[in-house]
Amino acid sequence: MMLRLLTAGESHGQAVTGILEGMPAGVPISKAIIDHHLARRQKGYGRGGRMKIEKDQIQVLSGLRGGLTLGSPISFMIPNKDYENWKEGMDPFQGDLNYKKVSHPRPGHADLPGALKYSFSDMRHVLERSSARETTARVAAGSIASQLLSVFGIEVASHVRRIGQAAIEQKQVEFHELKASEDSPVRSVCKDAERRMIQCIDEAREDGDTLGGVIEIQVKGLPVGLGSYTHWDRKLDGKLAGALMSIQGIKAVEVGDGFEGVKEPGSCVHDEIFYNETNGFNRKTNHAGGIEGGMTNGEILIIRCGMKPIPTLMKPLKTVDFHSKDVHNAAVERSDTCAVPAAAVVAEAVVGLTLTDAFLETFGADSMEEMKRRWK
Numbered sequence: 001m002m003l004r005l006l007t008a009g010e011s012h013g014q015a016v017t018g019i020l021e022g023m024p025a026g027v028p029i030s031k032a033i034i035d036h037h038l039a040r041r042q043k044g045y046g047r048g049g050r051m052k053i054e055k056d057q058i059q060v061l062s063g064l065r066g067g068l069t070l071g072s073p074i075s076f077m078i079p080n081k082d083y084e085n086w087k088e089g090m091d092p093f094q095g096d097l098n099y100k101k102v103s104h105p106r107p108g109h110a111d112l113p114g115a116l117k118y119s120f121s122d123m124r125h126v127l128e129r130s131s132a133r134e135t136t137a138r139v140a141a142g143s144i145a146s147q148l149l150s151v152f153g154i155e156v157a158s159h160v161r162r163i164g165q166a167a168i169e170q171k172q173v174e175f176h177e178l179k180a181s182e183d184s185p186v187r188s189v190c191k192d193a194e195r196r197m198i199q200c201i202d203e204a205r206e207d208g209d210t211l212g213g214v215i216e217i218q219v220k221g222l223p224v225g226l227g228s229y230t231h232w233d234r235k236l237d238g239k240l241a242g243a244l245m246s247i248q249g250i251k252a253v254e255v256g257d258g259f260e261g262v263k264e265p266g267s268c269v270h271d272e273i274f275y276n277e278t279n280g281f282n283r284k285t286n287h288a289g290g291i292e293g294g295m296t297n298g299e300i301l302i303i304r305c306g307m308k309p310i311p312t313l314m315k316p317l318k319t320v321d322f323h324s325k326d327v328h329n330a331a332v333e334r335s336d337t338c339a340v341p342a343a344a345v346v347a348e349a350v351v352g353l354t355l356t357d358a359f360l361e362t363f364g365a366d367s368m369e370e371m372k373r374r375w376k
C-alpha cells in the first residue's frame, strides 16, 4: 500500500482528524477544492439537523507549504461546531460519563455488537465513533488524493440512481451527463426521477421512516493497467469494493453490469475488442465497467453501490434495554431520513483514495516531477 489514511474523532468530539501518508512532494493542493467537497458532503435532500449546525472546513496542520505537498504526512482536522453543545459529556478529561447515556441499542447500528465487543455499558461510546461523521475525514483526504489524479487528467464523478422505490430509468448515464447531478438536491441527473425521489423522502420522513438507495461512481481518464491480475490482494476491483463497503451504510457493490449482467449470456455481456490507428485497442461497449482481471482496461470505470436505509428511525423499532432486557423503543438520535446523496460524495472520495494508491503503485515517485517523467 502506497497511500495510508488514518482517521480519528468522535461525532460530538472536538474535531474529526486524519493523517494521509504517502503523497509525493510537489502536488498542488487547493483548500478551496477540499472545502468544496466537504460542503457537497453536507448537502442532500433528506438530511437532519446536524448539518445545519456544521460548516465543515479543513485546517491542515502539516505536510503542505505554500499549497504544495512536502512528501511528509499530511495531518488535518475539521472542527465539530456541535462540540460546544456537547462539551459537558464529551470533554476528553472532564466529560460526564452519565451524559446522554444510550442503553436502547438501535437495530442496524453498531450499538449492540460494539458495546458487547468493548464491554461498554453505555452505547454512547460506540455511536460516537461509528457515526458517519467520520466520513468528513475521508472526503477531505479523498479530495487531496484526487487533486493528484486531476494533474494527470483523471476525473471522478457520481450520481444517485435510486432512492427507495424511485429510480432513474435511463440504463446508461454518460460521464458528461453527471455534471447535472451537482444542481440536484438528490444528485439525480434526471428531473423526473428527482421529483419522485424527493416525494419518497418526504413520505418516509412523515412516516418517521428512512430510505436507502443506489449510487453510481464513474472515473474518466484512467490509464490501462492500474491494479494487477497477478495476486488476489492486488486486484483493483477487490480494493475498490472493500473501500466502498467500508462506508457506513453501504451493503452492496457492483462493477459494470454487476447483478444485471449475471442474467445475460456471455455474448451480451463481454465487450468485443477492436483496433484502429487513431484509438489503438478499443471497445464499442463497456459492460465490464472499465476493469478486467483486476486491472483498468482504459474504459470509463463504472461502479455502483447500494446503501441501506438509515438505521435511526424517528418511529423507532423495537429493541431491549441493555441492562434490564425489557422491551423498549430503540434510541432516537437526531438523524437523517436519507443520506444517499451525501454518501455519493463519500464514495467519490474513497474511490479517489483507492485509485491514487493504485496510481502511485504504477507511476509513484518521491516527487511530482519524477512522476510526470514516468507517466510520459
Ligand SMILES: Cc1cc2nc3c(=O)[nH]c(=O)nc-3n(C[C@H](O)[C@H](O)[C@H](O)COP(=O)(O)O)c2cc1C
Binding pocket: 048, 108, 109, 110, 130, 131, 132, 135, 247, 248, 249, 250, 308, 310, 311, 312, 334, 335, 336, 337, 339, 342, 343, 346
Ligand atoms: C453520509 C452518511 C450519513 C449518515 N447519516 C446517518 C444518520 O443520520 N443516522 C443514522 O442512523 N445513520 C446514518 N448513516 C449510516 C450509519 O452510519 C450506518 O448505517 C451505521 O454506522 C452502521 O454501519 P453499517 O450500516 O455499515 O453496518 C449515515 C451514513 C452516511 C454514509
